[in-house]
Amino acid sequence: xxxxxxxxSKTTRSNLITYGMVVAAYIIVEIFLRAGMVSSLLxxxxxxxCMYVILAVSLNLTVGISxxxxxxxxxxxxxxxxxxAFFSRCMETAIPAAGIRFTLAILIGTVCAxxxxxxxxxxxxxxxxxxxxxxxxAFGEIIKNVVNVVYLGRDSRGFHVSTKDSISLGLEQxxxxxxxxxxxxxxxxxxxxxxxxxxxxxVTLFIVLNLINSRTGRAVMAIRDxxxxxxxxxxxxxxxxxxxxxxxxxxAGTAGVLYAHNLSTLQAQPKNFGYNMSITILVFVVxxxxxxxxxxxxxxxxxTLLPELLRSLNDYRMLIYAVILIxxxxxxxxxxxxxxxxxxxxxxxxxxxxxA
Amino acid sequence: MIGFISYLVNGISLGSVYAIIALxxxxxxxxxxxxxxxxxxxxxxxxxxxFSTVSGAGxxxxxxxxxxxxxxxxxxxxIERIAYKPLRKASKLAVLITAIGVSYFLQNVALLxxxxxxxxxxxxxxxxxxxxxxxxxxxxxxxxxxxxACIIIMIGLMxxxxxxxxxxAMLAVSEDSGAAQLMGVNVNFTIALxxxxxxxxxxxxxxxxxSSYPSLTPYTGSMPGIKAFVxxxxxxxxxxxxxxxxxxxxxxxxxxxxxxxxxQLADAIVFAVLIIVLLVKPTGLLGRQxxxxx
Amino acid sequence: xxLLEVKNLGISFGGLRAVDDFNLTIEQGELYGLIGPxxxxxxxxxNLLTGVYKPTDGYIMLDGENIxxxxxxxxxxxxxxxxxxxxxxxxxxxxxxxxxVGLHNHHPYSTLTxxxxxxxxxxxxxxxxxxxxxxxxxxxxxxxxxxxASNLPYGQQRKLEIARALATDPKLxxxxxxxxxxxPHETQELMKxxxxxxxEFHMTILLIEHDMKLVSGICExxxxxxxxxxxxxxxxxxxxxxPKVIAAYLGE
Numbered sequence: 001x002x003x004x005x006x007x008x009s010k011t012t013r014s015n016l017i018t019y020g021m022v023v024a025a026y027i028i029v030e031i032f033l034r035a036g037m038v039s040s041l042l043x044x045x046x047x048x049x050c051m052y053v054i055l056a057v058s059l060n061l062t063v064g065i066s067x068x069x070x071x072x073x074x075x076x077x078x079x080x081x082x083x084x085a086f087f088s089r090c091m092e093t094a095i096p097a098a099g100i101r102f103t104l105a106i107l108i109g110t111v112c113a114x115x116x117x118x119x120x121x122x123x124x125x126x127x128x129x130x131x132x133x134x135x136x137x138a139f140g141e142i143i144k145n146v147v148n149v150v151y152l153g154r155d156s157r158g159f160h161v162s163t164k165d166s167i168s169l170g171l172e173q174x175x176x177x178x179x180x181x182x183x184x185x186x187x188x189x190x191x192x193x194x195x196x197x198x199x200x201x202x203v204t205l206f207i208v209l210n211l212i213n214s215r216t217g218r219a220v221m222a223i224r225d226x227x228x229x230x231x232x233x234x235x236x237x238x239x240x241x242x243x244x245x246x247x248x249x250x251x252a253g254t255a256g257v258l259y260a261h262n263l264s265t266l267q268a269q270p271k272n273f274g275y276n277m278s279i280t281i282l283v284f285v286v287x288x289x290x291x292x293x294x295x296x297x298x299x300x301x302x303x304t305l306l307p308e309l310l311r312s313l314n315d316y317r318m319l320i321y322a323v324i325l326i327x328x329x330x331x332x333x334x335x336x337x338x339x340x341x342x343x344x345x346x347x348x349x350x351x352x353x354x355x356a
Numbered sequence: 357m358i359g360f361i362s363y364l365v366n367g368i369s370l371g372s373v374y375a376i377i378a379l380x381x382x383x384x385x386x387x388x389x390x391x392x393x394x395x396x397x398x399x400x401x402x403x404x405x406x407f408s409t410v411s412g413a414g415x416x417x418x419x420x421x422x423x424x425x426x427x428x429x430x431x432x433x434x435i436e437r438i439a440y441k442p443l444r445k446a447s448k449l450a451v452l453i454t455a456i457g458v459s460y461f462l463q464n465v466a467l468l469x470x471x472x473x474x475x476x477x478x479x480x481x482x483x484x485x486x487x488x489x490x491x492x493x494x495x496x497x498x499x500x501x502x503x504x505a506c507i508i509i510m511i512g513l514m515x516x517x518x519x520x521x522x523x524x525a526m527l528a529v530s531e532d533s534g535a536a537q538l539m540g541v542n543v544n545f546t547i548a549l550x551x552x553x554x555x556x557x558x559x560x561x562x563x564x565x566x567s568s569y570p571s572l573t574p575y576t577g578s579m580p581g582i583k584a585f586v587x588x589x590x591x592x593x594x595x596x597x598x599x600x601x602x603x604x605x606x607x608x609x610x611x612x613x614x615x616x617x618x619x620q621l622a623d624a625i626v627f628a629v630l631i632i633v634l635l636v637k638p639t640g641l642l643g644r645q646x647x648x649x650x
Numbered sequence: 651x652x653l654l655e656v657k658n659l660g661i662s663f664g665g666l667r668a669v670d671d672f673n674l675t676i677e678q679g680e681l682y683g684l685i686g687p688x689x690x691x692x693x694x695x696x697n698l699l700t701g702v703y704k705p706t707d708g709y710i711m712l713d714g715e716n717i718x719x720x721x722x723x724x725x726x727x728x729x730x731x732x733x734x735x736x737x738x739x740x741x742x743x744x745x746x747x748x749x750x751v752g753l754h755n756h757h758p759y760s761t762l763t764x765x766x767x768x769x770x771x772x773x774x775x776x777x778x779x780x781x782x783x784x785x786x787x788x789x790x791x792x793x794x795x796x797x798x799a800s801n802l803p804y805g806q807q808r809k810l811e812i813a814r815a816l817a818t819d820p821k822l823x824x825x826x827x828x829x830x831x832x833x834p835h836e837t838q839e840l841m842k843x844x845x846x847x848x849x850e851f852h853m854t855i856l857l858i859e860h861d862m863k864l865v866s867g868i869c870e871x872x873x874x875x876x877x878x879x880x881x882x883x884x885x886x887x888x889x890x891x892x893p894k895v896i897a898a899y900l901g902e
Binding site: 063069123124126127129130131133134135137138139141142145146148149163182275276279282283286287290315316318319321322323325326329330332333334335336337 | 385391393439442443445446447448449450451452453454456457458460461463464465467468578582585586589593618620621623624627628630631634635638639
């Protein structure tokens with residue numbers, strides 16, 4: 001019994017460290033901000049940074065905890081972004097209080113993304129491995145493309161939808177085109193702040209970490225480790241796979257809300273909602289450690305800042321980023337690289353024992 | 357009617373390009389069991405080599421294409437040797453991320469050399485277009501060359517896989533590399549050869565793609581690369597005729613979708629068809645069903 | 651009282667008749683052995699009993715309920731749990747968590763309760779921990795509760811699989827070659843454990859085994875399978891002395 005209580009507090013302690021890290025980082029940045037020591041470039045990066053952290057943590061739930069390779073995470077982010085931006089644009093006059101409006105926007109973006117997660121998850125989670133990867137990528141691209149042909153306007157008679165252009169909406173005088181196809185949504189209130197971003201990170205961490213260390217999380221990981229054995233002890237594989245997938249999608253939607261309310265113009269482009277975005281986030285997850293939530297947080301921050309820190313190198317920075325990526329993977333995952341790691345560990349162990 | 361036929365011809369032309377890329381993709385996947393995200397960028401490099409040698413240095417197109425094929429073959433082998441070989445026993449995700457790294461690397465090398473501006477690619481095809489039905493249906497030289505090249509390549513590959521020693525070694529390695537090694541197959545050489553062939557095909561595909569669609573940027577290859585993978589999955593990954601059929605179908609669906617439904621939704625339609633096919637037949641049109649043993 | 655009744659069970663894979671006209675009756679509390687040469691169809695029968703495969707013919711009754719053609723998870727809820735010939739643990743989870751996954755359906759709380767850490771979460775988790783530790787103690791695994799399952803030695807992994815199966819509180823326990831890969835000493839210990847499980851948990855056990863010492867040592871009745879069909883059945887000693895059985899094992 002003793003061993004158990006200790007192991008329980010071990011995970012609790014580890015979780016507290018993760019939360020503490022985020023809070024500490026927030027306080028430090030806030031101090032630097034107040035002191036005016038943060039360049040405007042870096043300041044502009046703070047909200048996206050929060051968004052990337054949420055995306056990485058939520059994708060780790062699918063890839064690390066559930067063990068399913070998804071390349072469509074940006075699609076769910078896109079759903080959250082557009083649903084919430086649409087809501088905020090419509091309600092800007094109806095709900096003038098930014099706090100209430102944004103809270104509702106976050107809920108709406110999150111719920112919409114969750115619904116898409118369920119809708120897409122039901123058919124695709126039967127597939128495995130690379131097939132699942134390519135199908136999730138396909139869904140992500142479909143979402144992005146479909147958003148680009150939607151025109152949605154509002155006048156006194158209500159909402160009008162078209163897939164052709166704004167004129168075919170046939171709006172009355174004074175009608176308002178909210179979604180303008182490839183031009184997206186303009187004039188979304190800029191409600192996202194660094195503080196809200198950090199709070200959303202903490203909420204995301206709270207949900208994901210508590211989920212992992214619960215009956216549900218154990219079932220999800222059991223399915224990942226051995227589907228057939230999980231079924232043999234009565235675990236409903238479809239239910240738990242879908243649950244993990246839709247929670248992950250929902251949180252990606254939350255990140256999308258943060259993204260949408262940080263820009264005055266929201267457009268679905270390859271670079272923000274395309275498969276390249278999904279891949280960028282996957283890189284964070286893998287480099288941070290599969291299934292390691294704190295690792296995802298750190299990797300998302302470091303890898304988002306890295307290209308900015310390399311900015312002085314201008315054109316070479318993405319090249320260096322690519323080289324670092326390849327080198328890291330070879331170092332961490334090849335037999336040669338692992339041998340070197342072992343030697344380094346041994347070296348430090350020796351030093352420690354000597355010092356002691 | 358004429359309109360439909362001409363769209364169909366364009367679709368088959370684009371599909372042939374996809375098929376050539378997909379053939380390379382499916383071979384590499386069969387042997388290395390990896391999503392080679394960098395494959396699309398080899399296409400782009402192949403096109404840029406032709407751009408530099410033909411439009412830049414003024415070599416004749418044939419020479420430019422030959423140089424491009426050689427360059428991409430070497431590039432493919434180098435990528436395999438440096439980035440993928442050390443990770444042969446690593447997790448699939450590790451290999452996937454490395455492939456993504458290679459993809460970023462190739463794109464940014466091209467960006468450094470050529471810049472981000474779109475280059476206008478001069479077609480390497482000099483064959484005159486054919487006019488049919490009193491000139492109401494014109495088939496471009498590029499289309500003719502692309503379709504013929506695709507058919508030759510597919511037949512060539514099938515013959516190679518069936519009758520040559522190296523081809524059968526490839527089949528053996530893709531089936532079970534451990535067992536193949538025990539039977540005396542040089543696995544390292546076989547994998548390198550697969551990457552070489554796949555990359556050579558990518559170079560050809562790059563030239564043909566840019567001859568028909570003449571705008572070239574460092575990111576030109578990514579989408580066709582993804583679509584070719586879709587084509588390969590569509591036809592049943594690992595299957596050569598599957599890649600061919602998948603490629604052609606994908607090109608036709610894309611062009612017809614663009615023409616009759618919506619040009620912005622063409623990609624979405626392509627992806628939707630993939631999803632439907634996989635949901636009905638989870639291993640693709642010609643793929644083999646594998647069941648887990650309990 | 652009859653716990654399991656199998657009648658005319660059969661399955662074909664393509665043209666191959668893997669199991670044909672299989673009949674089996676097991677009494678409550680019995681320790682029953684299923685033996686036969688490799689490829690005789692023993693594991694296929696386990697897969698039929700647990701719903702991994704759907705039978706093409708026949709029916710399976712458990713405790714008076716027809717479970718033929720039901721899904722694996724439903725059959726588990728009806729009361730059949732199993733272990734696997736090639737060990738299938740949740741390798742990345744701790745030893746304790748492996749058992750707790752087995753307890754999943756008997757100690758429920760909602761996902762939201764888990765995320766929000768409501769009082770019920772702590773209460774149920776505590777119950778689960780206690781129950782899981784009890785089970786681990788039976789198999790002498792309580793000291794290893796925090797280990798990653800894949801770090802256990804082979805013999806202990808087999809025991810953990812049995813503990814996990816028992817955690818689902820089954821009526822019938824299926825053991826697929828529990829002694830495979832064990833040395834004679836470990837096998838002796840395993841025999842004791844299996845008997846203990848039967849007596850302590852009032853469990854009915856059906857096991858597949860190649861180790862004749864174990865089979866003759868603990869099984870009360872046997873069925874011998876050959877080429878998917880029953881070759882002999884009855885009291886252990888009588889079956890093992892049956893000339894047909896000896897011939898099948900020695901290859902004529």
